[in-house]
Amino acid sequence: MKKKLLASLFFVLALFGVCGMAAPSEALAAEQIGYVNVQKVFNNYPDVRSAISAIDLERQNAQKQFNEQSASLDDNGKADLNKKLSEQVNSKEKEMLGPIQKKISEAIVKVAKAQGIGTVLDSSTIVFGGKDLTEAVITEVAK
Incomplete structure (x- = not known):
């Protein structure tokens, strides 16, 4: 159960990290x-x-x-x-x-x-x- 929770938490953090990296580059491209x-x-x-x-x-x-x-x-x-x-x-x-x-x-x-x-x-x-x-x-x- 802890492994599933940690895996889910890791997935969510990784997803936010990827989105966080994509947003600045899109803003930079628009600039x-x-x-x-x-x-x-x-x-x-x-x-x-x-x-x-x-x-x-x-x-x-x-x-x-x-x-x-x-x-x-x-x-x-x-x-x-x-x-x-x-x-x-x-x-x-x-x-x-x-x-x-x-x-x-x-x-x-x-x-x-x-x-x-x-x-x-x-x-x-x-x-x-x-x-x-x-x-x-x-x-x-x-x-």
């Missing part, structure tokens, strides 16, 4: 996920408005050039001109936004590492939990 509102960081990026203005100007110039040159072209010529002008606009976008996107990505990694975060998601994918890194990333990008 290692962060999220960033990337759109907010982008909108708060210094000089982003001037980059967007330059891209918009490039689009307007491309549209104007298309309107002027397409009148005398057939459908294939219009398609070729449209493709050429679209590539010019895309090139300008990459030129203006590429460095901004790179700096934002680098800031996210830096902030996450500094705060011990192993995984960072965009805030639009978060339903519950995680740590908001948005303001820290905005501060880092502004440096």
